[in-house]
Amino acid sequence: MGKKICLLEDDEGIREIIEMILTDEQYEVYGFSNIKDFMAFKDKGKQDLYLLDVRLPDGNGLLVCDDLKNDEATKKIPIMMMSAHAGLNEMKRNCKAEDFIAKPFDIFDLLKKVDYHLTNPH
Amino acid sequence: MENTFGKNIIPDNDVERVEALKRYKIINTPPEHCFDHIAGLATQIFNVPVSLISLVDAEQVYFKANVGMGKATTSPRGVSICSLAVLDPEVTVFENAPHEPCLLTNPNVAGSFGLKFYAGAPLTTADGFRIGTLCIIDKIPRKFDANSRAILKSMAKIVMDEIELRLSSISEVELQHQLMEETTASNEELLASNEELIRSQIEVGKLNAELSETNSEIRAANEELLSVNHALKVTQNSLLLVNAKLAESENLKNMAIEQADLGIWYIDADTRAFIPSPRLKQFFGYHEDETMPYEAAVSQIREDYSAKVVEKINEAFLNNESYDLEYPIIEFRSKRQRWVKSTGKLNPAEKGRKSYFSGTVLDITEQKENEQRKNDFISMVSHELKTPLTSMGGYIQVLQMRADKNKDGMSGNILSRAYIQTKKMSTMIDGFLNMKRADTGKIPIDLKLFDMADLIKEAEVESLATISSHNIIFAPVETTPVVADKDKVGQVITNLINNAVKYSPLGSTINVACIRVNETAQVSVKDEGMGVLPTDQDKLFDRFFRVDSKQMANISGFGIGLYLCDEIIRGHGGKIWVESELGVGSTFYFSLPL
Incomplete structure (x- = not known):
């Protein structure tokens, strides 16, 4: 079985396409559309990578990132933040996530970054 | 006897x-x-x-x-x-x-x-x-x-x-004698009197002449006085007119000040006293009859703006320039925030008047709030547009991969064009978002050390991949390390190249170069395009400015590209400008401090 990737993205279209290409690349993808469901996911700590959107209907992805990084069980799992927000640089300064990707993204860029973080564990 | x-x-x-x-x-x-x-x-x-x-x-x-x-x-x-x-x-x-x-x-x-x-x-x-x-x-x-x-x-x-x-x-004889003597004496006296009279007459003549001279002088003086009087009357009338006009203009000015809701102030050249108008005091939360010292006013500028505003004001006064700033102030009692647009300048001395500082303060809170709402709207719309664009781009790319696998060249080609369009749309949305950020005065500049030669190389690779309509020549670049925001500077170079493509004929040449000039890295993008009128050259960098001409009618754009370039370069302490000749071509330059 391939590596496990947990995806938190409220937009169905984006969630679908990401799931589609990652599955196509033999990754095991768990998709969530809101923070509540994501936080309730029992196998959170057994993931290899988190892909988190920033703007979510029930909260801010950056805070989710903080929670994950402050949790012993999850803090070593790399996180990639995704945002349509233009202020990515600013975001980078205040967030402990390993990587950031701006929407709209090139799927090849996304795949490259995902592959990088899965093959170079931190 | x-x-x-x-x-x-x-x-x-x-x-x-x-x-x-x-x-x-x-x-x-x-x-x-x-x-x-x-x-x-x-x-x-x-x-x-x-x-x-x-x-x-x-x-x-x-x-x-x-x-x-x-x-x-x-x-x-x-x-x-x-x-x-x-x-x-x-x-x-x-x-x-x-x-x-x-x-x-x-x-x-x-x-x-x-x-x-x-x-x-x-x-x-x-x-x-x-x-x-x-x-x-x-x-x-x-x-x-x-x-x-x-x-x-x-x-x-x-x-x-x-x-x-x-x-x-x-x-009788004695009487006769006496009479004769008396007559003689009288005669002599008369003669003497006569002489005296003649002398007097001469004197009188002289006096008369003098008098007539004096008289004519007086007459002349009188005439002069009359004409002066007349002139004075005319002047008085003009003064009255001017006065009336002044009163009218004062009235209009006051009306304008009231209508514009302007607070005004000046600094007395002699006493250095800061004299604010009643409206200005209101802006800062003071009552009309309260004194509002300059230091107090300065201390009410919102903390994050205070130092910068004070510095700019001092700089303007020192260099005899004017300033035009927008900043938030906190009202004295209510602690309510108010946005103001403040201008000031040194009024040089004129006849009978010393130099003094004066300025206006305009309440732009509502305008700022509207702007904020507009920016929030743009931000929201941009974000909302980007979301479907992301999945759309993804789908197109997935399809593209499938087409490649199935050796369907035709579909692959069409899909790659579709993908380029989504990229364009994405760039456009980024532009709106950046403009919003530039408006609020905070395009984030992420300073890092990098080599300009590398950045130019990346730009070359990108443009060769995406632009086939023009002959783009990149001059070799020496190693030029700069401390700047690589992404933003790259955005500026891309923007300038895209503009050159947009505004010059198909197949023409575009030259890109980067050289060191006086402790700066100077990048130039030269085209063989339509050129820009001298009167339009300065305005090119204004927000939403677009040259008004027939040729431009068919070229789309929002007039935000160069505005953003200007904001980014100025954010680095650099300079951006254009040299252009109508019908010959334009060269856009920007320089960054080394």
Whole structure:
């Protein structure tokens, strides 16, 4: 079985396409559309990578990132933040996530970054 | 006084008598024909050798006429027998003198002359004084009867008349003389007066001339005064007009200030006192009658803006420039936030006025809030647009992969074009988002050390991959390390190249270069396009500015690209500008400090 990737993205279209290409690349993808469901996911700590959107209907992805990084069980799992927000640089300064990707993204860029973080564990 | 007569010869009224004699002005005067004639007549009438007309003065007896007595003209009063004769109003007669007791020692009688007879009639004045005698003398004794006495007395009266006549003629002559003298004197005086008059006249003439000169001067002065008066009236009218206009303009100004809701202030050049208008005080939360010191106003600028605003204001005053700033202030009591647009400048000294600082403060809170709402809207819309764009791009790319796997070249080609369009749309949305950020004054600049040569290389790779319509030539770039935001600077280069492509003909050449100039890295993008009018060149970097021309009508754009480039480069402390010639081409430059 391939590596496990947990995806938190409220937009169905984006969630679908990401799931589609990652599955196509033999990754095991768990998709969530809101923070509540994501936080309730029992196998959170057994993931290899988190892909988190920033703007979510029930909260801010950056805070989710903080929670994950402050949790012993999850803090070593790399996180990639995704945002349509233009202020990515600013975001980078205040967030402990390993990587950031701006929407709209090139799927090849996304795949490259995902592959990088899965093959170079931190 | 000698007295030969042995008795008193001085009458009681002698003083008055002598005075009366003197009145006739006859004493001690030369002989006169008429008196000599009367005396002569007496000697003939009475047949005597001597006749005298004597005048008895205080001391002497004067003989006015003397016939037969030698050259004698006077005789002492005490000797002359006439002194006795004036004592008696009647004729005094001595018929045989040597027998007269009073004449015994008289020299005339006892002496060699041998006088024997004497008869004397007094000369009596109209007022009764006996001033002298007409007398006859003989050396023999004689009888003198009453008739003779009467004749002598009458003759004495004739003498007296003559004396009176003489006096009156003398008086006449004297009067004439006096008159003449007076006339002469008057004449002289008149002459003198005349001369004086002539002199005066000359003086008067001179004065007159002077006066007429003065007069004409006064007239001229008067005329001048009149014209000055007229001019003054005209000036006054103009001043009144100007005043009215000033009042009107002051009114309009105040209306404008009120309408514009402007707060104004100035700093007095002398006292350096900060004087804010009532409206300005309101902006800062003060009452109209409260004092608002400059320091207090400055301290109310919101903390994150304060230092920068103060620095810019000080800089403007120091360099004699004006400033135009927007910043939030916190109201004094309510602590409510208010956005203001503040301008200020140094007004240089003019005639009669020192230099002073002045400025305006405009409340732009509402405008700022609207802007914020607009920005929030843009942000929201952009974000919302990006979301479907992301999945759309993803789907297209997945399809593209499938097409490649299935060797479906046609589909792959179409899909790759579709993907380019989504990229374009994405860039456009980024532009809107960035513009919003530039508006709020915070395009984030993430400074990192990198080599400009690398950045230019990346731009070259990207443009070669995406642009086939133009011949883009990248000049070789030396290693040029800069501290800047690589992504943002790259965005500027891409923007300039895309613009060059957009505004120059198909197949034309675009030159890109990066060189070191005066401690800066200077990037240039040169095209062979339509060029920009000099009047439009400065405005190119304004937000939403688009050159208004027929050629531009077919080229789309929002007028935000160069505005953002300008914001980014200025955010680095750099400079962006254009050199262009209409119909020949443009070269866009930007420089970053090394």
